[in-house]
Amino acid sequence: MGIFGALTTAVGGLRANSYALENVSGNIANSQTTAFKRVDTSFLDLIPQTSATAQLAGGVTTQSRSTNSVQGDVQTASVATFMAINGNGFFAVQKPGNFTDGTPVFDGVDRYTRRGDFQLDKSGYLVNGAGYYLQGVPIDPTTGNPSGSSPQVLRFQNDFLPAQQTTRIDYRANLASYPLTTKHDVSVPGSELIAPGSYSAGHNPLALGTPAAPYTDASRSGTTQNNKATPSVANTAATLLSGAAGTDSISSNFIAGDTITVNGQTITFMASGAVGNNQINVDDSIGTLLGKIDALQGTSAPNTATIASGSITLHSGTAFNLSVSSSNSTAWAALGFTGTVTATRGGGGGPGTGQVVGNDNSTFLAESIAGGAVTTYDISGAPVNLQFRWAKVDSASLGAGHTDTWNLFYQVNPNATGTQVAWQNVNTNFTFSASGQMTPAIPSIELTNAVVNGVALGSPVINFGTGGVTQFADANGNVQVNQIQQDGFPAGQLQSVGVGTNGRIVGNYSNGRNLDLAEISVATFNGTNFLKRVNGGAFEVTDASGQALFGKAGTIVGSSLEGSNTDIADEFTKLIVTQQAYSANTKVITTSNTMVQDLLNVLR
Known part of the structure; x- marks a missing residue:
């Protein structure tokens, strides 16, 4: 082939480096495209069939090398429905073939993308910036589990969440x-x-x-009180209800006309000649008074048995509750009580x-x-x-x-x-x-x-x-x-949706409830870098990529977006190398042309 072979090889080199330049150009152009996957260029030599002693360097051809498995940086975003995949996997999406009355009619072809800038449109679909509609599996609101396994285009309408009775x-x-x-x-x-x-x-x-x-007795005890004796000692049952200084009488006398009321029944103090349980002489003893209180109360627990160290204990007994008071508060205090003394029986009542x-x-x-x-x-x-x-x-x-x-x-x-x-x-x-x-x-x-x-x-x-x-x-x-x-709640209307940490779409309702609405479908492929690229950062299945697999993908990060995996510095380096290689190939063509001209001059 000689000189003319060198010419054609150099032209092939120009073509190969032009192809590489096109990929570099596309990568740089998409350095800010959400989830863009750069395309690298592979150079392959083309060797003609010759004997071992006559082998040539050969020509060159190029092919694209995908970097679909190389993740871009994940950055936070302020939109609740934006999402990124941390790890392997692609969002399953579809694109409408046409629209009827503003409603998308899908072409039924599943596509896959890492571009997660999804937002709700007017019809309740989650659509990304390239016009692809997110797919997933609806969640059964009763069980909280996915209802099925086949991805479908998700749509969220402003329907009411039915009320749930408290159980x-x-x-x-x-x-x-x-x-x-x-x-x-x-x-x-x-x-x-x-x-x-x-x-x-x-x-x-x-x-x-x-x-x-059964009714049980209740009791109330008064404070310890001393008599007027010299020296003063604690009251006893024999202590009188009135008396002169230095006598065994309470510290403040009852007088004729004073009363003590027991459950509505009155005991009146008399100067003398008291009869019955409703009268008492002013010079009678504490024991006598307690006996009359017992008689009116109907108690079987005599109060006198509970007098100890100057403290009187009143019992309700089991027949009635006890309520006792006196018109002479000073003398009543000398017995150790103030105000109305009450004691409520225990037990009682029917079944x-x-x-x-x-x-x-x-x-x-x-x-x-x-x-x-x-x-x-x-x-x-x-x-x-x-x-x-x-x-x-x-x-x-x-x-x-x-x-x-x-x-x-x-x-x-x-x-x-x-x-x-x-x-x-x-x-x-x-x-x-x-x-x-x-x-x-x-x-x-x-x-x-x-x-x-x-x-x-x-x-x-x-x-x-x-x-x-x-x-x-x-x-x-x-x-x-x-x-x-x-666990109950009132009915509520869907107000917004967001992305949960478990890879689910979460609905926020007006009743304050947050409910899982759908599980996002994330697909993986055995041959990730053999997917076919289509517009908008999406991919289609090929024989070399294999069919989509679900269940072993990376995790979904809500309110985040994956950036392009293009490295500008790296692409500029490739640009320089490609330019130098292209220029070198032009020198080969120039040299080959000079040699051909020299050969033609020999014939002149």
Whole structure:
């Protein structure tokens, strides 16, 4: 071939370097294109078939070498629907063949791209800057799992998210071992407990079916008081109710006309000649007075038996609650009491009905402590405020046969009056050991056919979990609610969508709910660099690339974009090298031309 072979080889070199220059030019032009993959140039020598001793350097040809597997830098973006793939994989997309009434009609050809600048269009499709529509798998809102496995073009419309009725309430709390109810009195054992006998007849608030408790005696003790004797000593049953200085009489005298009222019945002080239980002489003894109080009260526990060291103890007995006061406050104080002395019997009432009626609402509030509240939802999504209260019904501090036991109530009607139900007992006894743990454990209870303020809630389950409710000492004497959360919500309209960290499209609704709407389909290929490039940074499958594979891709990063993998400095270096190689090939052509001219001159 000789000189003419050199000419054609040099022309091939020009063509090859022109091809390389075109790739360099395209890479530089797309250095700011989202997720652009640069194209490198491979030079291949072309060797003619000759003997081993006559081999030639040969010509050259070129071909493109893809860098689809080389990732560009991932940078944050302010648009919630922008996304990037960190690692291997491509977004599955489609492109419309045409539009009908503004609605895209897709050509059915799956394409793949790393360009993740997707945004919602007016029709609810996620479309990237090159006009490709994102594909994925819709999420079943009930199970939260993908509904199928085949990718489809995703569309999100401003439909309402249906309301969900509350079916579960997660509740965790600590109950104070000694509840500071309004009516508690630390000096009176059991005063912190709910007292069934103080409720309307036939309306025992304890758990349904609880047997009626027998009435038990309650007592109140006065302060220690001394007489007027010299030296002064503690009052006894023989101490008189009036007397001169230096005598065994109380420190301040009762006088004729004074009264002591016992449960509405009056004991009147007389100068002399008192008869019956409603009269007493001013010079009678404390023991006589206590006997008359016992007689009017009907108690079987005589007060005189409890006088010790100058302190008088009054008993309610089991027949009635006790209320005692005096018109002479000074003399009453000399007995160790001020104001009206009350003692409420324990126990009593009929069998447990598990309900508190309107007439007993104030009593119940005084004997229980707040247990928190949560907004629940009925089947239509209407909000209902569900309030809880705890009442302690027994205490281990009362001795043998008693355990720390509580009842939980929820409010049925905040405006209940008369015999209308105000609070409903969940009809479960919660008992606690000395260590403060529930024994036995009650993991959950069901509020069967719960109706609150006229709204039916169905039968939501209150889940306490393992050790969710405890009874430890609390200086504040109340319920410390650690968790109270429910699973219902009202209807809501889709307001925006974003990309979650788990590769899912998340819908943000007007009711505050965030719901997974779809799982983004990310494809990988065994022959990634053999995909066919099409406009807009997309690729199509070829025989050499293999079919798309799903499930082993990189992770999706929301609010981010992948940049071009073009390195400008590297491309400028290639540009210089390509220019030099091109110039060198032109020198070969010039030299070959000179040699041909010299050969033609030989013939002249």
